[in-house]
Amino acid sequence: MTFWILAPIMVVAALGILFVRKAVHAALLLAVVMINLAFLYAVMDAPFLFAVQIIVYTGAILMLFLFVMMLIGVDATDSSVETIRGQRAMAVVLGLLFGAVLVIGVSQVTLGTVVGLDDANEGGNVQAIANVLFSKYVFAFEATSALLITAALGAMVLAHRERLTPKATQADLAAQRMRDYADHGKHLGPLPSPGVYARHNAVDTPALLPDGTAAESSVSRVLAARGTVRSAPAMVDDIDDVRRQLSGLDGHGDPTEMPETSGKDGAPASTTEDEK
């Protein structure tokens, strides 16, 4: 029963890995598959593997994937350009053939009655596994330790970067700043802070220079790259909006509009956010 609930979820999540654009979504779908797999292990009398699957696979390995993804950038999506012509179609056809052969082959085999692990798990699954692991498979177990040490060393060697130049000290950095100022006239001090206005004081609002243009260095480069910076024309629109409302108030002298214009956050009925 549990199987028929978990299996469709697993297959759908696994298929999702093939189709999602972002690597992070693929990692989350893989986590779904792995947790469901852990429950299947629990159903199949393997409580030790259930715990190991959750701790090692979902906990450690997938987190490692996510760490590396954060390091090399989450926005890295697949390029849709095929370097080998028709590779994707060929891969899908091959995969379907392979899957069909496997599934048909497996379903034609008679596997006999399931013996079940009740006898083998006598006295606890963990104890039984330990008995087998430390007697019959003890050499494989020792070899595993060598493998793990090699893997740790290998990761350290691969991730290590030799420092070819001495690390820049604070004095070096200060001298570099002064040189930049002398050569290119680059501003010495810190970057200007974002604009603080009566109606907007968020980091996405650029400060205005005396001539009314936005100071681009006052907003984060990341926000500028995402295109979520409030543009200076939009702020001019805001100003016009307020001016129109004020003149409307003056013209009609309608006191009922007062609460609306000075309501919560002082937001009028239509701001640029509403229009978006």
Next chain:
Amino acid sequence: MTEYVVLSAILFTIGCVGVLTRRNAIVVFMCVELMLNACNLAFVAFARQHGNLDGQITAFFVMVVAAAEVVIGLAIIMTIFRTRRSASVDDASLLKY
């Protein structure tokens, strides 16, 4: 019993197709993990079929090897990304020429 092996075969096939079609090295790696997991499912299912724990031990060893493999593989991907600024498997094609 058969249904577990069939599910294992389906997951393995999906992993295979993923390795062949995806371009991002990390996602390719995840598909390899999916294939390893599918094999583990078959191992555990057959352990129950035969009534001894050898299959579960093998699945455990597969997990250990997968952990070591992930550590090294991700370190390699990091190194390639550091020098080439890309995690796409298409960009690492210098050995072709």
